[in-house]
Amino acid sequence: MMGARVMPLVFAMGLSKLVYSQDVISPVSIEGNQTDNNQTEVTLPAMRSSIDNTLNQASQKLKSSKVEERVGAAKLLGKYANAQVSLLLIGALDDSSELVRRAVMVSLVEHFNNGAPIYEQALVEKIFSKIGDPDVEVRRETSALIPRLIPGLMRSGMERIQVNGRSILRSVPGKLRQDLQDLANQALIDPDSIVRQNVLKHHFSLRFQMESQTFVRLLGDKDVSVLLVALDQARMYAAQSGTYDQMEALTKHSDVGVRAKLARTVLSLGRSFPQYRKILRILTNDPVDEVATLSAVDLARLGERVSNQMIDRIIAYLSKAKGLFGKAESLFYSLSALGSDAKRIYTALLEHPSASMRSQAWVRHLTLSEGWKNASSWRYALQDRDIKVRKAVLSLLRGRVEQINRNDLTNLIKSRHVEVRSFASELLLVAEKEVVKECFFDLLIDEDSLVRSTTLRALAKIQADGWVDLHARSLKDKDYAIQRAAMDGLLGDHKVGLPALLKYLRQYPAERISALARRELQQMGINP
């Protein structure tokens, strides 16, 4: 009956249309082994049979009395992804041999992956029914295939009903057949943890809700992977009896990852179900720092104050962290929830051995304290041994520093790091005239052209004494970056800069910078 319904579709698609593989990259990584190399194309062997012959022979073998032949046929048919072949495979799903059923399921998965998904509801339901297969490998394959089966399983439909004597059509939402739902419920307590995990993960998409005691049981699953998935689904069952108690019991789970996940789950639940905040409070006493501190910060996100003692513990935990990764990273980026209480933590992390931790600590520390207002706050950050830290701090400071004194500027100029000296050049913009006068020369003779060119740009901007002569001379520099900075400076001043530039162009019409200068002037409406 089922076959008769889909056959027209099969023939409509045609037998000759073969799709070997999907056109897009699979989202999963494929690992394969066994040799390769020196791949050279070779001519194809002749005498291959037609697609029809191949499929006919395979379909005959699929009915063979020999298990091995049926297995071979099922494996081969996986390579020909089209509706007709899928139908052949589905017909063999109830084979008496589990070896054949396994091969059939793997080949069907291959079809789904290779651009021949099955949407026919009856066929998809048949595949899904293998979630109750006696063989664990078949059940695993079926459960892993659930996301691909859902479009077919959940197809909505139309029904004709009588309203006040009138016949009308109305839509019927997609729903899992009751017997299949029973199988799915049974799969949630399957002896195999992979099956339990897969069905649990996708049961919401299958549009059924399990009984609360089943969920509670899964929350206590001995397999950590199942448990982690159950925590992901906790919101749906949070209000049901037993869920809270089981989640509270998880605060004593031996796996740190589970307790950390519990903290994260409860943070989310705590917004809608205030009683769950109690679990976070319990977790703040967890013996593992990362769990306790994460919970404390999560409580802060929910508006609760964090004690000084806990802040000390956060400092201790982050100070011991090897870097800004994993849970330490999650915790660090959650610290903003503490508001000004986090200042002390950031300050304590400024000397952290990890560059990533130091750089973020410096950025947060300076942001919270508005440290850019005082050079003494950021001076040490620019002496950091790691460029990552220096660059992060410089990004924050640029455009924010409003003043700089002689000593601080001199120290920056003496830095062995180019980006710091370049920053010193930028600070000429906010330094007092006298300070600029004393310091700019050191920057102009810097070994790095970026520092020199930045200095020139700053001097033009503030129109320091003698800047025009300086820029005019710099046009003759060998370094193109310097010439460019000098040109830009002169272009920016109509009164004295442009005449100096025009004079240069008359004297050196063929210099490298001259062509660019002429073009710039022409764009300004000046014909040199």
Place this chain on the structure above:
Amino acid sequence: MRSSLLFCFSVWIAVFSHGQDSSVQMENTGAIRIMQLRRDGPTRVRYPDALPSLLELMNERSLANFDPDPLFIESLADERLFEHPVLYVNCDELPNFDFSSEENEALRRYMTLGGFVYLDAGIKASFLGTDLGHSYAAWEERAEVRQWFEQLFPDQPFTPLPRNHEIFRTFYKGLPGNEYLRLEEDQKRLPDTVLTFVEQEKWPQGTYSMVGIKVNDRLACVASPICAMGWGRDEFGAWIPPISFRVRESAEDFDETLQVASFAGQTYEVTREDGLKDEIYLVPGNRPLWVKEPTGRWRIFKYYSGEEISNYAHSFYARLGMNVFLYALLN
């Protein structure tokens, strides 16, 4: 500079003891920082969490003290190259293999002075093209890597590492069992056909296809198919991203059937571990379909995915990665 590198190595050699169950002894000499070459250019960083996750795992599972924050260098001429003993390169993340003579000279000196280079994805079947989501293990470095290292060590070609090489058992030995995979004893680790293939052909005794270059009688560089895809973990310890298996399967009548089965693609000859050639049948850009082996046997490629497959692959790659990095420090 030479003396500093040699000093570092002597310290590391002193602090590690190897063996699957033995605890690694380590003095508090500060964290070891692994360098990663990451160049600017049009390339995609596919597994950004891989190396930090692996380094963190090594800290968890052994008494080794790695800084999980890799030191990224953009150029091999970076002076910091000589401050750290191990350089990790994911060849799939390099926009190209164009290195200046200055960089090549620096790398040659680095390897000569005791540095170790791990070329992940340094082995890659050419028919996979630019598809970074697939790997196909081989026993020869990819052509670009060969051309690159010919400039450094013209007389030292890459050679395959034997299955009994120490690198495969530096810390972990063999394949992950149920206990390591955190599975109940009665749980099925993998589908039967997959487990058989893995144990007998894919990763026998936890080995893998790797090639290496010796410098001054020391293994100074190894290349492997992409392993980084197996190293990532999320903050709760779950493996990311999912990995599938490609498995060679046979059936009683495949020798006759696959010879004549309908096929509209191309074939590629590829060299095996034993030096003989497989004939791979595939539609370019897609996954290989089947293979004719030099013995005359035909086998079909089947693809397996799922939690258990992915967890197993991740566990294997993580163990292999640990073995490589710890070997690098010990030798």
